[in-house]
Amino acid sequence: MAAVGAGSVESPFFDIPGTDEEVMEDFERITRNAREVQLETLRKILERNRDVEYLQRHGLDRRTDEGSFKACLPVITFAAIQDEVERIADGDLGPVLCAEPVMSFALSSGTSGGKSKMIPRTEWSRQQIIKAGKITSLFRRRAFPRKRDSDKPVVMMFGYAGRQFETKSGLKAGAGTTNAYRSAGFRNSKFTPFEMASPFDVVLGYDVAQQMYCHLLCGLYRSQEVEQVGAIFAYMIVEPFRLLERVWRDICTDIREGTVNERVSDPEIRAAVEEILSPNPELADFIECECAKGWSGIIERLFPNVLYIISNFSGSMLPYVAPMRHYAGSLPLMNGAYGSSECWIAANLDCPGLADSASYTIFPDLAYFEFISVNRDSAGSEFVEDSENNIVGLTDVKVGQEYEIVLTTNAGLYRYRQGDILRVTGFYNSTPKVAFVCRKNVVLSVNTDKTDEEELQLVVEKASQQLKEANMELLEFSSYADHDSQPGHYVIFWELRSHEHLDMGLLEECCTVLDRSFNDPYMRGRAALTIGPLELAIVKEGAFARLMHQFVSDKGIGASQYKTQRCVTNPASLKILKDETIVTIRSQEFPKELLAAWHPSAKIA
Template sequence: MSLSSLCAFADIVIGSFSVVIGHRAKPRDAIVTKSYEDGVRSEQQLPLGGYKASGKLVSTQEASPTPRRARVHLIYCPSASASASASRKPPLQPCWFRELPLQHKQVVSIDEIIDEFESLTRDAGRVQQDTLRKILELNADAEYLNHFNLDRRTDSKSFKSCIPLCVHSDIESYIQRIADGDNSLVLTGKPIASLSVSSGTTQGKPKFLPFNDELLESTVQIFRTSYAFRNREYPMGNGKTLQFVYGSKQVYTQGGILATTATTNLYRSWRFKEAMNDIMSQCCSPDEVIFGPDFHQSLYCHLLCGLIYSDEVQLVFSPFAHSLVHAFHTLEEVWEDLCADIRDGVLSKRVTTPSIRQAVSKILRPNPDLASSIYNKCQNLSSWYGVIPALWPNAKYIYGIMTGSMEPYLKKLRHYAGHLPLMSADYGASEGWVGSNVNPTLPPEEATYAVLPNIAYFEFIPLEKPKGEEMENSSTIHYIESEPVGLTEVEVGKIYEVVITNFAGLYRYRLGDIVKIAGFHNLTPELQFICRRSLVLSINIDKNTEKDLQLAVEEAEKLLAAEKLEVVDFTSLVDKSSDPGHYVIFWELNSDNASDDVLSSCANSMDLAFVDAGYVGSRKIKTIGALELRVLRKGTFGQVMDHYLSLGGAVSQFKTPRFVSQSNSKVLQILSRNVTRSYFSTAYGL
């Protein structure tokens, strides 16, 4: 047996690695050396997981508190010819060792990806039926399906007649059992190993949703598809991406199930990282920055790493537009410190997390010329217009979710982007993906998403608005619903609520998203996102419903009860006139005798009562401002009702709007002129 046949290598990815064994001996242990990107090597003797035939994977786990990418080289392994007693391991002998490149980027054919997409969408109806059949076959033993007597049938007619439409509250008890450690087949044909924490809420609590490998694969397919269409318009080379991405803390439920945001589930997945390496330029920042515990330190280092590689950056990306705006607003404040770091090659003392300091310091070298260039460009900018192309001259476009609640940030983002195009990312939710942006040249306000017919089974509930209802106030619209229709049965120009059945245990699940059919790509519809059906309050990634608002008010009312006060009526507003935006809650009380101390405490109580993960996280890092309580004169909501009645409404049909949009100028005027006192929360500090 030749020494070269013993060579092996693999990637370290998030705490585990695999070693390819290329010989037919039965290995007991192997000594591996790990070569990290920073040049550090470590050597360790590790047990291999048992013999596999040549070319197969043998896996072993390694605890790694700080994930780093590395190549693993097998440099010693047991000799097949060595004699040893049963109580003695074979002696370790050296193998042939060779260096391998750290970056191994697979060539991806955009033509093949697009051809596959075209084939799927030309036969979207059949693909949908095949997808439903696969979902039901894989999950035939799931308790949920058996509860409704589906009896292993896989046709759409039986499925729709047996399985009811549902919302999260209908399946919450099933998901809670999974979170509590129930390892039986509750929702799927195999146990769920991890959960996503949705940024939405249910009854004032963050909600869990199943996450599995199939959802991961659908994410990869969505990203590959949109990448292909983007790359056809804006070809990318081998440069880097300036990514403003932040991982959240991973927690384990009482039953030992991993629970984190869907984004973190993705960015901690070796499969996702592998796929992204093939279709997206390498991120400027090391993983330690992405998964750092302090948002402000991570943001500073994202900017710093992006400037270090400024000539190589081809794409600027963040999942949400508001994160991009916040990043460049921060650049306005810290640019001189960043220049100093680059000039001296020493990381600012504002970065205190050891893992981040160590990782970033390894790529930071003194570069006075680059520092001077950045300094001069920043000084010569007019109100920071066009800062992105100025500092990153080879960037081709800005990418992120820019529709829905992100649209208010487009004006400022365009200011920073200058001549660079803005491109809206794909359409999905924690529950699963829906469609890809295959028309990347459209402005974000007109973005559409072509549904991929093989990633889930989709239905659409036709919605009609009663006469007199305004689309802007989506939380108070009483839609007239019809029976759900299939993917290929929707009609252009009409609005629908999206219903999804996916591979992760959601069956006929109402997403609560309202979409308009903008057209078709072959036989699959192109959707335009309109709004959340029940969403009342949202500034960036936060999502709070009318129920959440009600719970917050009820919590604060407990403080009023001791003073024999009560809330007569209430509504809300998202105020984005200041930066950052903040929630405004309007109260009309039954008495004018409420003390300032009590009302200040009420503002704090409501601020803390919004437990949506997106809101809490944004409040902590100050990307959402302090909640404001505005107290109104008695009779104010009577004036609001009079206004609606003057438009032809009926008292029997009147409901106080729980949310007032900025475009509803008449009602805003009524509220504003009747404000008597105002209190800002101090619950998250001043």
């Protein structure tokens, strides 16, 4: 069915430059003149959508100036436009939210604290990605000249298309990566600046375990050609190399004999992989020898032409930086772009940069951006909106200040609170560079305490340092607030790799460190007996992989877009973690001792 919407298709929203020199000249121009570009971007959005029902209802009356826009349009969340989105999905052909035809819906992953939202996607959305992609790839090419002389670099990309759903209108809905992978353009070499090491049928499969094995197999089979290793999120690179530690002998057999292991039962995936394989005993012997040496630096040892590893290592992906460095050796870890289902926002232009302290440069012509100034409360645990001058424009942000980002796009979002908290780290010309802090409202809370994702990661990182003494390694973690017990308490799930046996004494120490390391309201709650002793639950190795499989199966999103839930609220996910728990430890700390030992979590090194 044709895309839903109304209004004629106008000229492209973006002037997408052609040559590398034109790309850089254009980028320098828009970042030098970010304020003027923002005003022009807003004018374009409002001019193109002047007859849209939503804007008319709020009294904008075709005006395109910034002052009228801010006076008429409220700052909103998705709930304010959910009815309009559902009307479009059900087949309303009028200009409900945007004049441009809606081509599909992007489903948010739902792993950042809420259920999936359906975000309208238009031709503007596609152009936005193409333009930003050109700029970011050019910065990377300049920093990392290619080693091989071929038309396109071969990338070992751990991509998983996932499922699309069809709305009543006939439009497809899926995760952003799902819609991209399943689009006609993605297979068209004109639109893809790289060649995947795996056949595309592997990406289009529906069984993540089979896909992951085949990505490894095909990447290793083409290991002399591969120039990049990547995935949308770092988890989806770390997890395959953890799998490699278990299946490397099977992969060596497949490469030696030119076969595909029986674990791959999907006929289309199997046929596609068999088509590119032929026996290569010499390569199999080399891989076998390198794997037998151990796993430190395995990527640079097996892939001699890889320039860097690209993914998202910031925010909730920070815990994967250490294992990724273990596998990568000296290879640079590159953060890619920063965006969401709603909009591409920024990209990491610091090449190579530091994976665990990425700054993303905002592109001032991709959307109209506003920022709600937020501050931490006195305990440093909750974000509170600044009452004075709390909404500022792109060029008015201050270095060091934290903000919630607000988007206005050509695809029907107007003054939309996207939900991410960002910290301004500097400027590129006159446009800000930002670091991702956390998702707003993703917290643990039992009483008056509120623990955000950033603090949870710091506390877990501190406590897990104890594990090295016993040759144990923290692979994954999550948490939930148990309100069924009296009083309620925090439960922290850990998945460990234990090379010997679980040292219960050491785990009790870890539990104590966890219980001692949260914020002031938590400590006061423990002292007042309104928060119970923290519980550390050790789950079976592989439990978080099963959690991912369950989530992908239930939600229908591609594994590419999956992020481990650091705070579990979904009953099915919680059941998996509870069922996989093999040991539980309750903190033996007495409240008064805890309060005496407390040091603010903000000081955790």
